Amino acid sequence: MSEKRKPYPFDQFEPRWQNFWATHDTFRTPNPGEPAFDASRPKYYVLDMFPYPSGEGLHVGHPEGYTATDIIARYKRMTGHNVLHPMGWDAFGLPAEQYAIKTGQHPRLTTENNVHRFRAQLQRIGFSYDWNREISTTDPAYFRWTQWIFLQIYHSWFNPATQRAEHLSTYNGADPDSVRLAYVAEVPVNWCPELGTVLANEEVVDGKSEVGGYPVVRKPMRQWMLRITTYAGRLIDELDTLDWPEGIKLLQKNWIGKSEGARVTFSVADSAAAIEVFTTRPDTLFGATYLVLAPEHTLVDRITAAAQAEAVTAYRAAISGKSDLDRTDLAKDKSGVFTGAFAINPVNAERIPIWIADYVLTGYGTGAIMAVPAHDERDFEFATKFDLPIRQVVVGEGETLPFSGHDTAVNSDFLDGLPTAEAKIRITAWLDERGLGAKTINYKLRDWLFSRQRYWGEPFPIVWENGRHHAIADRELPLTPPPLEDFKPTGTGEPPLARATEWIRYSDTATRETNTMPQWAGSCWYYLRYCDPRNEEKFIGPVAEDYWMKNGVDLYVGGTEHAVLHLLYARFWHKVLCDLGHVSSREPFQKLVNQGMILGSDGQKMSKSRGNVVNPDIIIEEYGADSLRLYEMFMGPLEQVKPWSMSGVEGVHRFLARVWRLVMEENQEGHWHLSSALEELELTNKQRRAVHGTIKKVTEDIEALAFNTAISAMMVLTNEFTSANPRPISAVRTLLILLNPFAPHLTEELWQRLGEKFSGFEGIIYHQIWPVWEESWLIEDEIEIPVQVNGKVRERLTVRKDLASAEIEALALAAPKIQEILGGKPPKKVIVVPGKLVNIVAG
RNA sequence: GCCGCUGUGGCGAAAUGGCAGACGCACCGGACUUAAAAUCCGUUGGGAUUCACCUCCCGUGCCGGUUCGAGUCCGGCCAGCGGCACCA
Numbered sequence: 001m002s003e004k005r006k007p008y009p010f011d012q013f014e015p016r017w018q019n020f021w022a023t024h025d026t027f028r029t030p031n032p033g034e035p036a037f038d039a040s041r042p043k044y045y046v047l048d049m050f051p052y053p054s055g056e057g058l059h060v061g062h063p064e065g066y067t068a069t070d071i072i073a074r075y076k077r078m079t080g081h082n083v084l085h086p087m088g089w090d091a092f093g094l095p096a097e098q099y100a101i102k103t104g105q106h107p108r109l110t111t112e113n114n115v116h117r118f119r120a121q122l123q124r125i126g127f128s129y130d131w132n133r134e135i136s137t138t139d140p141a142y143f144r145w146t147q148w149i150f151l152q153i154y155h156s157w158f159n160p161a162t163q164r165a166e167h168l169s170t171y172n173g174a175d176p177d178s179v180r181l182a183y184v185a186e187v188p189v190n191w192c193p194e195l196g197t198v199l200a201n202e203e204v205v206d207g208k209s210e211v212g213g214y215p216v217v218r219k220p221m222r223q224w225m226l227r228i229t230t231y232a233g234r235l236i237d238e239l240d241t242l243d244w245p246e247g248i249k250l251l252q253k254n255w256i257g258k259s260e261g262a263r264v265t266f267s268v269a270d271s272a273a274a275i276e277v278f279t280t281r282p283d284t285l286f287g288a289t290y291l292v293l294a295p296e297h298t299l300v301d302r303i304t305a306a307a308q309a310e311a312v313t314a315y316r317a318a319i320s321g322k323s324d325l326d327r328t329d330l331a332k333d334k335s336g337v338f339t340g341a342f343a344i345n346p347v348n349a350e351r352i353p354i355w356i357a358d359y360v361l362t363g364y365g366t367g368a369i370m371a372v373p374a375h376d377e378r379d380f381e382f383a384t385k386f387d388l389p390i391r392q393v394v395v396g397e398g399e400t401l402p403f404s405g406h407d408t409a410v411n412s413d414f415l416d417g418l419p420t421a422e423a424k425i426r427i428t429a430w431l432d433e434r435g436l437g438a439k440t441i442n443y444k445l446r447d448w449l450f451s452r453q454r455y456w457g458e459p460f461p462i463v464w465e466n467g468r469h470h471a472i473a474d475r476e477l478p479l480t481p482p483p484l485e486d487f488k489p490t491g492t493g494e495p496p497l498a499r500a501t502e503w504i505r506y507s508d509t510a511t512r513e514t515n516t517m518p519q520w521a522g523s524c525w526y527y528l529r530y531c532d533p534r535n536e537e538k539f540i541g542p543v544a545e546d547y548w549m550k551n552g553v554d555l556y557v558g559g560t561e562h563a564v565l566h567l568l569y570a571r572f573w574h575k576v577l578c579d580l581g582h583v584s585s586r587e588p589f590q591k592l593v594n595q596g597m598i599l600g601s602d603g604q605k606m607s608k609s610r611g612n613v614v615n616p617d618i619i620i621e622e623y624g625a626d627s628l629r630l631y632e633m634f635m636g637p638l639e640q641v642k643p644w645s646m647s648g649v650e651g652v653h654r655f656l657a658r659v660w661r662l663v664m665e666e667n668q669e670g671h672w673h674l675s676s677a678l679e680e681l682e683l684t685n686k687q688r689r690a691v692h693g694t695i696k697k698v699t700e701d702i703e704a705l706a707f708n709t710a711i712s713a714m715m716v717l718t719n720e721f722t723s724a725n726p727r728p729i730s731a732v733r734t735l736l737i738l739l740n741p742f743a744p745h746l747t748e749e750l751w752q753r754l755g756e757k758f759s760g761f762e763g764i765i766y767h768q769i770w771p772v773w774e775e776s777w778l779i780e781d782e783i784e785i786p787v788q789v790n791g792k793v794r795e796r797l798t799v800r801k802d803l804a805s806a807e808i809e810a811l812a813l814a815a816p817k818i819q820e821i822l823g824g825k826p827p828k829k830v831i832v833v834p835g836k837l838v839n840i841v842a843g
Numbered sequence: 844g845c846c847g848c849u850g851u852g853g854c855g856a857a858a859u860g861g862c863a864g865a866c867g868c869a870c871c872g873g874a875c876u877u878a879a880a881a882u883c884c885g886u887u888g889g890g891a892u893u894c895a896c897c898u899c900c901c902g903u904g905c906c907g908g909u910u911c912g913a914g915u916c917c918g919g920c921c922a923g924c925g926g927c928a929c930c931a
Contacts, residue, residue, distance in 0.1 A: 247926090251847080360930095365931070378931075641848095643855075645855065648854095708855090708867095712867075791913095793862050831911050
């Protein structure tokens with residue numbers, strides 16, 4: 001840190017104002033029903049993705065989104081809204097626990113320390129959060145309700161008739177557990193030996209854990225699942241109602257992966273068994289020359305012929321030992337084994353061989369396919385390798401096999417000559433009539449694996465008795481984790497909570513569930529709790545819910561990395577809560593904006609190993625919080641990925657110093673006092689135009705979240721007035737209000753100092769009303785109009801604003817320069833755009 | 844392989860189909876200063892011509908199209924980044 005003098009004394013007034021705001025509870029937002037609540041104001045709920053309080057502290061990526069929302073929050077307050085702008089901590093989860101294990105401390109302690117550090121760092125940036133509403137997912141008063149919501153899900157089922165979740169009491173079937181939205185199943189799961197826990201599909205990237213990058217293997221285990229797949233259709237359809245980036249919507253759509261097709265039943269020759277397959281191309285049924293089952297398919301044992309039993313067993317053993325990563329790597333080369341069994345094609349009674357191969361996945365569709373090698377690349381590859389027949393049943397123009405396009409059916413009996421779309425309808429109806437198949441929609445989305453074998457998470461409010469699970473009563477919540485000395489994963493797949501022998505014992509005959517919930521549980525509903533954070537009767541009170549959550553969160557800003565994780569899970573929970581009548585909106589987040597990642601100054605992703613990480617604390621110390629905020633916003637468009645630049649920080653810092661000197665000047669002794677150039681005087685027309693043009697630009701840019709151009713407009717205005725002497729006080733006043741959401745400390749300080757001498761600076765600037773521009777004052781009397789010849793600018797005319805097109809045209813043609821270029825020939829055509837330009841098409 | 848996003852000065856970037864490069868950084872020049880820092884003023888896309896002013900040509904990843912006019916719209920490529928990836 002250099003000892004050089006600060007261009008303006010931010011180091012003195014920034015902490016002072018932060019202290020002022022805290023002691024005066026300036027940012028407190030009253031709820032409906034409280035005395036200070038003003039019902040006449042519209043609400044605005046602006047939300048950040050709450051941080052994971054890691055051991056590393058804040059990095060400069062955090063304040064990017066947070067500054068954007070803070071500007072919006074402060075701006076909306078100045079435009080007369082009741083603004084909900086909260087902050088909290090997503091503090092359960094793997095990294096916190098890993099960190100605790102590494103440092104040999106209890107996760108509750110490390111979490112507490114990290115939260116302290118994060119809170120202090122955020123407060124140093126001057127964000128206008130209502131800290132009265134602070135929440136942490138690890139707080140029993142909070143996770144009590146996470147557990148309660150889990151129980152609502154547990155007690156519900158998805159009624160296909162009404163397409164919504166209902167209480168299990170409306171279910172008439174024999175086995176409620178078969179429809180429960182929260183259920184236990186023995187399924188092949190992603191087991192991460194290094195982390196000692198299972199992971200959701202969404203937490204596995206390229207066969208490795210998203211946290212830590214450890215290998216993940218497939219392993220059948222008994223786990224808690226949430227039946228998110230029942231909502232797949234709604235999760236796709238209701239995206240259309242949201243103001244989200246199209247890219248994120250698409251990411252979710254692709255992840256959910258809807259595909260329309262048919263189920264077709266094949267009987268097995270010389271057996272009572274039947275195999276159901278899923279296909280998106282039922283029109284190619286006549287081209288099916290063999291069937292493939294996933295190696296894990298339950299029918300494999302039953303149908304395998306004795307002669308093939310050994311080969312089948314060997315193949316299955318080879319597959320099961322492989323990790324997902326190995327399996328993907330081997331994907332290029334198809335493998336498989338003949339079962340010795342044959343299926344009967346329902347459409348032509350043809351006997352076709354049944355194979356098993358790992359290119360067919362257990363979890364998707366029925367885990368079995370009909371192979372049509374002529375029209376599917378994978379089947380083609382497999383058929384070629386194992387010398388299976390290939391029969392073309394669709395013809396298109398100039399296509400080589402495998403042709404997977406849509407055209408005309410051939411070699412298909414009653415389908416011959418039909419275009420693909422029609423053939424699909426015809427064959428599906430044919431199958432349906434005979435009970436051999438039906439139209440089906442399939443999704444790639446799997447049910448959500450919801451249990452973890454870790455210590456640092458919410459315990460399930462579930463007990464086991466005689467091999468059956470049931471819920472504990474609401475009054476027993478919160479169910480807190482037992483205090484464990486040794487909370488490390490056991491490594492065997494048994495959760496650490498199993499060590500707490502006392503805690504596990506629920507009664508003489510019942511024991512507690514020892515799995516814990518994943519980190520996502522707490523973040524699925526935190527935005528609801530902010531609305532009513534201290535309510536002890538309900539997870540959110542109906543009045544607060546109705547007010548703050550009307551039409552959902554108005555603006556949600558966060559990173560794109562949660563596209564198919566948090567954002568999908570939270571929508572799912574919200575829909576369940578909505579169906580059960582606990583919340584009134586169908587979607588939680590009406591408008592979503594993704595901030596772009598901030599890269600190191602080398603243009604690379606910031607990381608400790610690269611040594612390009614920027615610590616916001618250092619920036620604040622050297623340049624101040626306002627400079628940090630302003631630079632984060634001035635770098636470029638919010639959504640864009642952009643590299644950090646220290647000289648860029650200096651640039652905005654200089655700008656803030658110029659604003660400071662607009663109001664203050666330094667005397668011989670180096671003391672700052674109000675500038676002698678400041679005077680209460682009328683603005684000239686030009687000055688007034690500049691001020692109102694800036695109000696318009698800044699207002700519209702903030703609404704569009706185009707903060708970088710808003711800042712540049714304020715720079716232009718500042719440059720305009722630095723040379724003004726005398727300097728009109730009203731222009732400075734307007735500038736300070738416009739700048740306040742961006743640089744709250746500086747503007748608050750200058751506002752107070754101006755109030756010592758001038759009127760119109762009462763109170764704090766935070767409470768001022770946002771200025772409004774007068775459109776008529778923006779109009780200039782004379783404007784400059786470029787004259788183009790064939791699209792190239794050749795001359796400029798200065799004309800009255802309201803000059804008629806015909807007159808402008810005459811002036812343009814009369815200009816000596818233009819005459820010369822035209823060379824006496826008459827123009828072919830003249831286009832006059834009033835107030836904009838003239839374009840002459842020369843002959 | 845499929846889907847999406849992004850390509851504009853030395854750098855971050857700006858531009859409802861209408862003067863490409865606002866604003867900032869960096870560079871260079873000047874003022875102030877004994878000097879430096881800070882601050883203030885000014886120049887700066889490339890090229891040709893000119894003592895200079897002027898003037899002209901080229902220029903938004905590449906090729907083509909629509910238009911009086913394209914960074915912007917349409918079609919086809921290329922590159923970088925991100926997502927999905929045997930999903931039948």
